[in-house]
Amino acid sequence: MQQCELDHVALNATDVDRLLKFYAGLFGWCTERVDEWREGKVPFPSLRVNARTIIDLFPSSESMTLKQSSDTHLNHFCIAVDLSTFRAVQSKAQELGAEAAGGPRQLWGARGMAVSQYYKDPEGNLFEVRCYEA
Known part of the structure; x- marks a missing residue:
């Protein structure tokens, strides 16, 4: 069996900026792709948990290829x-x-x-x- 590790968690967010500030303030995580997201160049920003793991924050209004729902099973x-x-x-x-x-x-x-x-x-x-x- 191959070694596996968690790559990322994706959270839906009604207020992405609020969650960026919250998690960066609580854990000291760096934010990534925020400027690009605000400029409309990428669909979401991320928070860097460690060198190999991020948390993506998906704006609730953003449509994705996979069905996105505010009702979650997480x-x-x-x-x-x-x-x-x-x-x-x-x-x-x-x-x-x-x-x-x-x-x-x-x-x-x-x-x-x-x-x-x-x-x-x-x-x-x-x-x-x-x-x-x-």
Whole structure:
């Protein structure tokens, strides 16, 4: 079996700028292709999670080749961070408009047990912040 890894997550957004600001402010992620998106040269901007993973923000009005719907089957996505980042996110989340949605608590993940906290972003997307060091 080939080695696999997550390349990207794509989120629908009614206010792309709000989500760009939210996630960049919460995690310190760099934004990509924002100027090109604003100029109409590309259909969406992205946030760089790490060297090999991005989150794409699709404007809800944007039509795609694949059927796009504001009704999603995505339950949540999870971001694994170190302990200092986990604590910083806990402090900064409410300031940036994230609603706590459960936790912190010990949960199973890709690398075993970790402490996790769930949040809702300003558009209601559920995301989990997980720390394996705690």
